């Protein structure tokens with residue numbers, strides 16, 4: 271499986287190269303692990319080749335996954351996470367530090383990197399370090415040592431950096447180190463006991479509401495802190511991960527317009543799903559809005575097709591209303607969102623087999639991201655080129671100079687180790703517990719057919735994933 275690609279000849283495909291800003295009919299040849307030839311076709315040779323068939327793109331980069339190792343290997347390991355990533359078309363993933371113990375010192379990062387090397391998978395694992403010791407929010411971790419040990423970013427994800435003064439100091443120190451802070455924006459005083467996004471669905475289901483202000487407030491505050499430390503730490507960079515509300519995205523939009531070094535990502539589930547899914551709807555977010563842009567009533571229009579309270583729909587931040595989901599998609603289209611990151615959060619059956627409000631937060635998403643985005647493409651709400659950029663050049667730019675080795679940075683360039691994904695945009699695959707390589711089967715997409723069947727993932731010149739029928 272993980273051997274060097276001796277010879278791979280993909281003829282008559284749709285090539286997408288976001289580095290070159292080019293897409294169109296073409297052919298590629300990989301020889302001895304090297305992308306040997308990239309040929310763009312035109313005229314009669316190009317006839318019949320479109321973006322709805324075989325697609326070749328650089329390997330995807332996920333800024334935000336939970337690999338659960340060390341400490342919770344029942345939910346996922348580095349190796350199973352790499353396998354899941356490869357099945358999703360990702361050749362690089364960034365592991366969040368909320369493991370047990372937290373990645374707050376170099377030895378924990380070393381364990382993650384050693385597990386990635388030992389797995390035999392060519393999928394690149396990059397690790398984020400914790401901002402504070404034990405993610406406890408009391409004092410800063412040894413940020414410089416973690417950066418030296420290979421931390422590509424820093425986060426207390428799972429929750430926010432607990433105080434404004436720590437956030438300010440972290441922005442200062444990380445600014446000097448040239449590493450971004452990945453902030454999970456949540457005001458815990460507003461979300462204590464919260465279960466579902468505040469709104470009609472939560473009210474009808476009797477779930478405690480999760481206000482949007484719990485995200486907007488910390489986003490505004492982090493931006494204000496960044497603005498203030500920037501003169502003293504010109505390398506400071508604030509990355510807001512899994513932004514889920516229109517108001518927070520507006521704050522990011524304004525900060526970017528003001529020239530601040532702010533970036534953000536949105537998840538496939540926050541742009542593709544809505545809080546209706548907690549009630550049992552499964553239509554895409556863009557199908558849940560009426561002509562005036564207001565959320566439709568799933569009880570009135572027969573949209574409820576699954577049991578309510580599925581804990582696979584419990585995530586943090588929660589699935590939002592259709593207007594917020596539409597804002598996530600719009601932010602992706604207009605570039606306010608630099609990247610799509612999956613927040614892949616595998617959990618054991620036991621941790622999800624609980625009352626809705628007590629179940630673990632998160633869904634297993636690294637394998638279904640492409641399918642959700644291609645569904646938005648098929649519905650005319652997103653271009654294929656933008657979707658690919660949000661999975662490659664967008665996240666690569668967020669990481670900056672610490673990346674620079676894989677397809678997401680280089681594009682489809684000849685003479686370098688092949689790092690690419692080949693998928694059939696016109697073919698579907700069935701999302702089932704068996705078809706997911708992740709140990710985490712906690713996906714509300716189980717039982718559904720998604721477009722964009724991944725046929726091959728080649729990482730660093732080696733096979734990372736091969737469809738049985740490819």
Ligand SMILES: [Zn+2]
Pocket residue numbers: 427428429454512586587
């Ligand atoms: Zn988070």
